[in-house]
Amino acid sequence: MRNIDQHSITAAVVDSFDGCDSPRLKQLMTSLVTHLHDFAREVKLTEAEWAQGIAFLTATGQKCDDKRQEFILLSDVLGLSMLTVAMNNDKPAGCTEATVFGPFFVEGAPHYAHGDDVANGAAGEPCEVRGTVRGLRGEPIADAVIDVWQADAGGHYDVQHAGLDHAQGRGVLRSGPDGGFHFRTIVAEAYPIPTDGPVGVLLEATGRHPWRPAHLHFKIEAAGYEPLITHVFRDGDTWLDSDAVFGVRQSLVAEWAAQADGTHRLDFGFVLNPARR
Amino acid sequence: MRNIDQHSITAAVVDSFDGCDSPRLKQLMTSLVTHLHDFAREVKLTEAEWAQGIAFLTATGQKCDDKRQEFILLSDVLGLSMLTVAMNNDKPAGCTEATVFGPFFVEGAPHYAHGDDVANGAAGEPCEVRGTVRGLRGEPIADAVIDVWQADAGGHYDVQHAGLDHAQGRGVLRSGPDGGFHFRTIVAEAYPIPTDGPVGVLLEATGRHPWRPAHLHFKIEAAGYEPLITHVFRDGDTWLDSDAVFGVRQSLVAEWAAQADGTHRLDFGFVLNPARR
Numbered sequence: 001m002r003n004i005d006q007h008s009i010t011a012a013v014v015d016s017f018d019g020c021d022s023p024r025l026k027q028l029m030t031s032l033v034t035h036l037h038d039f040a041r042e043v044k045l046t047e048a049e050w051a052q053g054i055a056f057l058t059a060t061g062q063k064c065d066d067k068r069q070e071f072i073l074l075s076d077v078l079g080l081s082m083l084t085v086a087m088n089n090d091k092p093a094g095c096t097e098a099t100v101f102g103p104f105f106v107e108g109a110p111h112y113a114h115g116d117d118v119a120n121g122a123a124g125e126p127c128e129v130r131g132t133v134r135g136l137r138g139e140p141i142a143d144a145v146i147d148v149w150q151a152d153a154g155g156h157y158d159v160q161h162a163g164l165d166h167a168q169g170r171g172v173l174r175s176g177p178d179g180g181f182h183f184r185t186i187v188a189e190a191y192p193i194p195t196d197g198p199v200g201v202l203l204e205a206t207g208r209h210p211w212r213p214a215h216l217h218f219k220i221e222a223a224g225y226e227p228l229i230t231h232v233f234r235d236g237d238t239w240l241d242s243d244a245v246f247g248v249r250q251s252l253v254a255e256w257a258a259q260a261d262g263t264h265r266l267d268f269g270f271v272l273n274p275a276r277r
Numbered sequence: 278m279r280n281i282d283q284h285s286i287t288a289a290v291v292d293s294f295d296g297c298d299s300p301r302l303k304q305l306m307t308s309l310v311t312h313l314h315d316f317a318r319e320v321k322l323t324e325a326e327w328a329q330g331i332a333f334l335t336a337t338g339q340k341c342d343d344k345r346q347e348f349i350l351l352s353d354v355l356g357l358s359m360l361t362v363a364m365n366n367d368k369p370a371g372c373t374e375a376t377v378f379g380p381f382f383v384e385g386a387p388h389y390a391h392g393d394d395v396a397n398g399a400a401g402e403p404c405e406v407r408g409t410v411r412g413l414r415g416e417p418i419a420d421a422v423i424d425v426w427q428a429d430a431g432g433h434y435d436v437q438h439a440g441l442d443h444a445q446g447r448g449v450l451r452s453g454p455d456g457g458f459h460f461r462t463i464v465a466e467a468y469p470i471p472t473d474g475p476v477g478v479l480l481e482a483t484g485r486h487p488w489r490p491a492h493l494h495f496k497i498e499a500a501g502y503e504p505l506i507t508h509v510f511r512d513g514d515t516w517l518d519s520d521a522v523f524g525v526r527q528s529l530v531a532e533w534a535a536q537a538d539g540t541h542r543l544d545f546g547f548v549l550n551p552a553r554r
Contacts, residue, residue: 009359009363013523032355044364062338062341249279
């Protein structure tokens with residue numbers, strides 16, 4: 001390793017992991033370094049670009065706090081989050097597909113009974129959501145724990161409203177004996193991801209918009225089944241074909257049907273995969 | 278882009294840069310995303326590993342301040358810094374090779390005359406350094422501006438000593454009419470890079486040591502020539518074959534020769550590349 005040049009260096013770095021006790025970590029670092037170097041050689045990265053990259057990553061880390069995770073946002077807009085979700089949640093045909101978790105889930109949301117209003121004061125057009133939780137053979141799954149969360153009409157989640165001290169547009173329900181559940185809330189609306197940090201600068205510089213199509217988040221857990229983390233997207237949304245975080249799957253797009261009384265209604269059937277041994 | 282899966286997602290992300298005004302930025306992001314996704318697929322990155330990666334990058338950004346740049350350190354230990362230097366400083370045979378800049382350069386170091394003691398109180402064994410600055414045809418380069426900097430016997434640069442308010446082991450000289458310069462200082466010693474941050478955790482987890490072989494930094498600038506940023510490494514050092522930042526090139530290894538009076542002496546000839554048009 002005394003003759004480091006732009007070609008020999010990759011083997012030198014890979015060899016430096018020879019003493020790594022964890023075969024998996026060694027595999028991860030070997031692949032990471034090989035791809036990182038291949039990228040730099042492929043584009044012939046300049047010293048100024050390298051310095052800009054260091055400054056960008058530093059600013060991204062420094063934007064993070066207990067309410068903001070800019071590195072997750074970066075992973076989201078580069079499609080790495082959705083790629084990781086897709087690879088790790090491959091399911092048999094017929095199961096509801098997974099999509100990105102997003103940064104706005106809150107552990108310990110209030111529990112609601114069927115028919116309650118989960119909006120809890122959030123601004124928006126009223127709607128009713130009716131769902132079922134079933135297995136692959138159509139069997140109803142009772143007592144599933146269902147977390148739902150969503151943005152309000154202004155495109156913000158409750159946690160984004162400074163000073164709001166209670167949950168809005170967020171709650172936990174349980175499926176009944178027939179696997180069914182229902183609640184009232186507001187209609188989901190499209191919203192931009194936060195653009196006041198380095199990720200916003202990247203989107204602007206690359207000519208990309210920050211919008212996510214309207215969606216309702218679900219996390220469903222039931223004994224004997226794999227947990228499901230997904231969204232239901234609203235059919236007809238402008239951004240369905242250019243989601244800023246690449247989360248859309250056609251099977252997750254559904255109609256919020258307009259009702260005679262001016263409200264909307266969403267019906268959606270969730271199908272869980274049996275737990276893997 | 279409604280049928281995102283682990284294979285289709287890369288094209289979807291690449292296509293999202295279609296509106297980028299800068300062809301170079303588009304090329305950089307396309308290559309970066311392609312390699313990032315290929316890495317994730319190649320190792321089948323798990324959701325827990327992804328989360329660990331996000332936490333690591335966040336901690337790396339948050340370790341940075343006005344005296345510490347942990348992302349440069351990360352780039353150094355992954356060989357990206359040296360790769361970037363090597364790619365951008367390809368020179369004709371006979372020129373002195375470049376190596377990593379490192380994080381310890383300080384703009385505006387004190388100016389010294391030939392024969393002065395650059396150590397300025399830093400602890401270590403005394404030595405004399407004699408150098409020449411020449412062009413490829415052997416022509417002497419007069420009036421070159423030569424920055425030198427180095428660690429002390431304890432393995433620390435002056436800027437790492439809290440409370441020290443003046444330069445030690447650091448200074449600026451000018452070559453004479455014959456291209457020559459000389460100064461007194463202390464013998465360079467091996468030292469570990471800082472391990473009290475995420476990069477230290479990474480080195481430990483992968484079974485790597487943090488040591489850099491003993492070296493003296495040089496930055497040489499002269500009108501009509503390319504700037505040269507390099508080190509001279511000390512022959513016989515334990516870590517020459519496993520430099521933690523992959524900076525060693527055999528042509529930069531030299532002898533600090535023991536003198537009859539117990540001091541050491543380094544002689545080194547620097548050859549600059551003509552400036553490119």
